[in-house]
Amino acid sequence: MSFLKDLKILYHLVLRPVRGKDHAQRMENFYAGQASHYDDFRKRLLQGRELVYETLGKACEGTWVDFGGGTGANLEFVGEPLRKFQNVYVVDLATSLLDVVQKRVAKNGWSNVTAVTADATTWTPPEGSADIVTFSYSLTMIPDWFAAIDNALRILKPGGRIGVIDFYVSRKYPAASLKKHGWATRSFWPVWFSSDNVFPNPDHLPYLQRHFETIMLEEHRAKVPYIPLFRTPYYQFIGRKPLSS
Numbered sequence: 047m048s049f050l051k052d053l054k055i056l057y058h059l060v061l062r063p064v065r066g067k068d069h070a071q072r073m074e075n076f077y078a079g080q081a082s083h084y085d086d087f088r089k090r091l092l093q094g095r096e097l098v099y100e101t102l103g104k105a106c107e108g109t110w111v112d113f114g115g116g117t118g119a120n121l122e123f124v125g126e127p128l129r130k131f132q133n134v135y136v137v138d139l140a141t142s143l144l145d146v147v148q149k150r151v152a153k154n155g156w157s158n159v160t161a162v163t164a165d166a167t168t169w170t171p172p173e174g175s176a177d178i179v180t181f182s183y184s185l186t187m188i189p190d191w192f193a194a195i196d197n198a199l200r201i202l203k204p205g206g207r208i209g210v211i212d213f214y215v216s217r218k219y220p221a222a223s224l225k226k227h228g229w230a231t232r233s234f235w236p237v238w239f240s241s242d243n244v245f246p247n248p249d250h251l252p253y254l255q256r257h258f259e260t261i262m263l264e265e266h267r268a269k270v271p272y273i274p275l276f277r278t279p280y281y282q283f284i285g286r287k288p289l290s291s
């Protein structure tokens with residue numbers, strides 16, 4: 047049964063062309079057929095989320111904006127501390143994933159969590175600012191990712207936290223503190239992911255580190271379901287908006 051569910055997801059990931067006139071339509075077109083089985087498959091593909099959500103949930107309070115939050119599953123990693131937040135916004139363009147958020151909110155009795163259909167590059171919370179902004183495997187799907195990070199920087203309060211987990215590849219000549227990937231890794235993964243409109247990028251991490259003070263950074267590799275021996279690189283980043291900005 048679960049293999050059949052996986053087959054359905056694999057069809058959407060590998061074979062079915064993504065259609066739509068603009069980015070929002072393409073996101074909904076890609077996710078509509080997978081929304082109900084999304085969490086099971088992505089649990090195996092999207093590694094490293096728990097640590098970042100758990101850490102931020104314990105350390106902060108106030109307003110949390112989860113950009114490209116999908117089904118809101120990551121909020122379950124936070125556990126009880128989620129309830130101390132005044133407002134948590136799961137912002138996404140795929141309405142079928144946000145429908146899953148609504149069900150999750152009802153199931154968990156999260157009166158402080160709201161699903162919002164909006165674009166991460168421009169959205170502002172009703173309060174005008176946020177204490178935490180997160181992007182979990184969403185930056186690589188946002189074509190104008192510069193604008194998404196700039197928007198996070200704009201809405202975060204000074205000292206506010208940003209958490210990002212995503213696929214990436216290194217620059218050919220990365221900073222000494224960062225991992226260096228060989229030619230095959232740097233060439234293969236961007237091509238592999240691009241058919242799903244996922245774009246692992248060598249510049250996400252340097253751009254994040256340029257604008258936020260680094261609190262935590264880990265670079266790892268994850269198994270990919272049904273592709274033995276292959277390991278895709280991902281990073282976990284927690285940063286702080288400088289008090290002076």
Ligand SMILES: C[S@@+](CC[C@H](N)C(=O)[O-])C[C@H]1O[C@@H](n2cnc3c(N)ncnc32)[C@H](O)[C@@H]1O
Binds near residue numbers: 073116117187189
């Ligand atoms: C790979 S999914 C990750 C979902 C979730 N964060 C997780 O960890 O499971 C990427 C998400 O980013 C959303 N997304 C892509 N571009 C977006 C944008 N410009 N604004 C808001 N959400 C966006 C997609 O609709 C999708 O739900």
